[in-house]
Amino acid sequence: MTLPRFYPVFDSADWVVRAVPLGVRLVQLRIKERQDDDLRAEIQTALACCRQHGAALVINDHWQLAIELGADWLHLGQEDLDTADIAAIRRAGLKLGVSTHDHTELDRALALAPEYIALGPVYPTILKKMKWTEQGLDRLTEWKGLVGDIPLCAIGGMSVERAAGAYAAGADMVAAVTDITLNADPDTRIRAWLKAAA
Ligand SMILES: Cc1ncc(COP(=O)(O)OP(=O)(O)O)c(N)n1
Numbered sequence: 001m002t003l004p005r006f007y008p009v010f011d012s013a014d015w016v017v018r019a020v021p022l023g024v025r026l027v028q029l030r031i032k033e034r035q036d037d038d039l040r041a042e043i044q045t046a047l048a049c050c051r052q053h054g055a056a057l058v059i060n061d062h063w064q065l066a067i068e069l070g071a072d073w074l075h076l077g078q079e080d081l082d083t084a085d086i087a088a089i090r091r092a093g094l095k096l097g098v099s100t101h102d103h104t105e106l107d108r109a110l111a112l113a114p115e116y117i118a119l120g121p122v123y124p125t126i127l128k129k130m131k132w133t134e135q136g137l138d139r140l141t142e143w144k145g146l147v148g149d150i151p152l153c154a155i156g157g158m159s160v161e162r163a164a165g166a167y168a169a170g171a172d173m174v175a176a177v178t179d180i181t182l183n184a185d186p187d188t189r190i191r192a193w194l195k196a197a198a
């Protein structure tokens with residue numbers, strides 16, 4: 001499966017609706033600590049926009065809502081895997097991305113035969129506090145050797161300027177949050193990402 005090489009991650013449907021018409025074709029909705037009704041509305045808006053533009057929407061964490069709302073993609077981290085019903089997720093036809101940070105997590109992810117595997121944080125991130133220090137580009141190359149044909153996503157501190165290095169090191173996709181959302185001109189930054197990923 002060939003996935004788009006640029007994979008922005010946003011915390012609202014508003015961001016999805018802003019980014020997708022610019023040409024983004026793979027996007028994650030990552031919303032934390034919200035009531036189910038709010039989440040449902042955000043997911044439905046983002047799904048409608050992505051479907052209208054032929055883009056793929058990945059729902060982070062909320063696997064029950066992803067099933068209920070007929071989403072196509074889901075991203076789960078290792079803690080999410082502790083409680084997720086993988087059989088139900090697969091029965092619903094959801095495609096799956098899984099986060100990894102070390103070899104034990106990678107083995108667990110590979111056993112699920114996911115549609116992509118993410119490695120992070122490649123560089124330090126300001127988005128969230130993590131127990132992992134930066135993995136670096138050599139680690140991406142090692143991971144690509146281990147995941148084989150499964151698409152590998154680099155995440156954590158990624159920027160337009162760092163993207164080429166990540167692709168050269170073995171990443172098939174690069175995910176980013178604050179490089180876009182904290183940029184003074186997010187639309188121009190998204191266009192620069194699309195160019196860097198082309
Ligand atoms: C593409 C991508 N990679 C990694 C993550 C992190 O997932 P997780 O470890 O479950 O942490 P949260 O994002 O849920 O805080 C991701 N969301 N997307």
Ligand SMILES: Cc1nc(C(=O)O)sc1CCOP(=O)(O)O
Binds near residue numbers: 099
């Ligand atoms: C959500 C997330 N997961 C990571 C991981 O390593 O699993 S790093 C990360 C944050 C990515 O944000 P930014 O692009 O702003 O650094």
Ligand SMILES: [Mg+2]
Binds near residue numbers: 060076077080
């Ligand atoms: Mg998670």
